[in-house]
Amino acid sequence: MAGTAVLGRLTWLPVEAVEVVPETPRVKTLRLDVPDWPGHLPGQHVDIRLTSEDGYQAQRSYSIASAPGAPQLELTVELIEDGEVSPYLADELQPGDRFELRGPVGGYFVWEPSRGGPLLLVAGGSGVVPFRAMLRHLVDEGGGVPATLLASSRSWDDVIYRDELERLDGEGLRVVHTLTREQPDDWDGYTRRVNAEMLAEVGPGPDEGPHVYVCGPTPFVESVATALVELGHEPGRIRTERFGPTGG
Amino acid sequence: MTPIVSRGFRGRRRDDGPPDRVPPGQYVTDDFPVLSAGPTPRTPLGEWDFTIVGEVDELHRWTWEEFRALPSEEVTVDIHCVTKWSKLDTTWEGVRVDTLLEGIETSAEYVVAFCDGGYTTNLPLEDVVDGKAWVAFGYDGEPLDPEHGGPARLLVPHLYFWKSAKWVRGLQLASTDEPGFWEQNGYHLYGDPWREQRYWGD
Amino acid sequence: MRLDGNAVAGILRQVFAVEMTEAIGTCAGCGKAEAVGAVVVYDRAPGTVLRCPHCEWVLAKLVTDGDRVWVDLRGVRTLELRV
Numbered sequence: 001m002a003g004t005a006v007l008g009r010l011t012w013l014p015v016e017a018v019e020v021v022p023e024t025p026r027v028k029t030l031r032l033d034v035p036d037w038p039g040h041l042p043g044q045h046v047d048i049r050l051t052s053e054d055g056y057q058a059q060r061s062y063s064i065a066s067a068p069g070a071p072q073l074e075l076t077v078e079l080i081e082d083g084e085v086s087p088y089l090a091d092e093l094q095p096g097d098r099f100e101l102r103g104p105v106g107g108y109f110v111w112e113p114s115r116g117g118p119l120l121l122v123a124g125g126s127g128v129v130p131f132r133a134m135l136r137h138l139v140d141e142g143g144g145v146p147a148t149l150l151a152s153s154r155s156w157d158d159v160i161y162r163d164e165l166e167r168l169d170g171e172g173l174r175v176v177h178t179l180t181r182e183q184p185d186d187w188d189g190y191t192r193r194v195n196a197e198m199l200a201e202v203g204p205g206p207d208e209g210p211h212v213y214v215c216g217p218t219p220f221v222e223s224v225a226t227a228l229v230e231l232g233h234e235p236g237r238i239r240t241e242r243f244g245p246t247g248g
Numbered sequence: 249m250t251p252i253v254s255r256g257f258r259g260r261r262r263d264d265g266p267p268d269r270v271p272p273g274q275y276v277t278d279d280f281p282v283l284s285a286g287p288t289p290r291t292p293l294g295e296w297d298f299t300i301v302g303e304v305d306e307l308h309r310w311t312w313e314e315f316r317a318l319p320s321e322e323v324t325v326d327i328h329c330v331t332k333w334s335k336l337d338t339t340w341e342g343v344r345v346d347t348l349l350e351g352i353e354t355s356a357e358y359v360v361a362f363c364d365g366g367y368t369t370n371l372p373l374e375d376v377v378d379g380k381a382w383v384a385f386g387y388d389g390e391p392l393d394p395e396h397g398g399p400a401r402l403l404v405p406h407l408y409f410w411k412s413a414k415w416v417r418g419l420q421l422a423s424t425d426e427p428g429f430w431e432q433n434g435y436h437l438y439g440d441p442w443r444e445q446r447y448w449g450d
Numbered sequence: 451m452r453l454d455g456n457a458v459a460g461i462l463r464q465v466f467a468v469e470m471t472e473a474i475g476t477c478a479g480c481g482k483a484e485a486v487g488a489v490v491v492y493d494r495a496p497g498t499v500l501r502c503p504h505c506e507w508v509l510a511k512l513v514t515d516g517d518r519v520w521v522d523l524r525g526v527r528t529l530e531l532r533v
Contacts, residue, residue, distance in 0.1 A: 106469075
């Protein structure tokens, strides 16, 4: 649809920050105004570029957190200790500040309801960001595809989009959390790292032919992808996006 | 189009360092960044060897024990990466390339260093002799970490550090300059940091 | 860092002027085919290296200097894409 068939060389687009919204103690969502935004598909990302006064530049990639058609482009940024770009975006950026972005890019890690399901999303930490775009879009399109999100986080306070996921849980979407470092006293959910056993329990299983997407830090993605293949999921139906050692 | 400058963005604290020691366009770092084009090779020492091949009378080969029995020295040098970081006063322990070439007759004017994992880099022979290059097995008083090229890497501090090939396994001597892994794809054939020879045409 | 082909979506889109992560590349080393989005990417070299997830063969190298880009695709025997 609109924006998806845009050809021609990408250029760096001007971006203005509209609002910075805290999600967790270390995670913020940026609401951005991008005047020439061509539209995007759920799962795509952007490359952002910051230039300092002395000409120094840094670039990073961020998954798009907003659904297609949302009034503002949203990116969710995790503050990385001694990072170079995330401290600026998460702690320094003010409404009205400007930078540049290139995108949307990515076609491989895209899911839309027209591709069918069931859908299995496995997220490690900030790997949940592109899935929020996919799930919001699914809701916008009236649902109709059964979806399961298995999200691994360090603690309940670190669950990104926690309230939104609670609201979506049960409306054709099943949200399962595992909290790997710290749990609330009354927690009766999973507490270990995602493994084959957990994936088999959470499902859907390979016999249902789900479209599977895995996103998060590289070691997380690789161990989950291996476990899924071990369970019998077809490698061709598993799509992965690695964020690097510390996510983001 | 000139890029948009972002208010308040500075990037990591970059120290320009003393100009007589830091080439143009570089900044000084205290870390030792790990750059890699592939998975870290893990050759067991029992299988490791170093060979000199190509335009030589015969193949010359050292096992790890033979290599470590050669005279070695500790050196302190500054290193300069083409990605703009420089690290001053790094200490290494290694065997001079001169020692490895001792007694070897050749008409070759160039070398290609070849490595576990397939990496190669090319240099003029005169840039690895006369005390300008080592095969280093120790860094900062410890055995060289695999991430940084251990068990042994080439060390050629007067050129950009991509020439200091990690996981080096030998030198091929040749009469022509054969571009290596990065030199085939945009990086400068010679790589002098003091003339900022980073890319083709620089 | 070891990432995957998604990490080079932006630069490839700039080089080829079309989205490339869904293009299927056949490895010149082992002959297996994968979507570009699924290949292994090492982006902290002095350039970027794409490797086959099955055999680690170097599929492609990317080096940028400002607006100059060098692309070596010799490790890809064939690229299949939709136009």
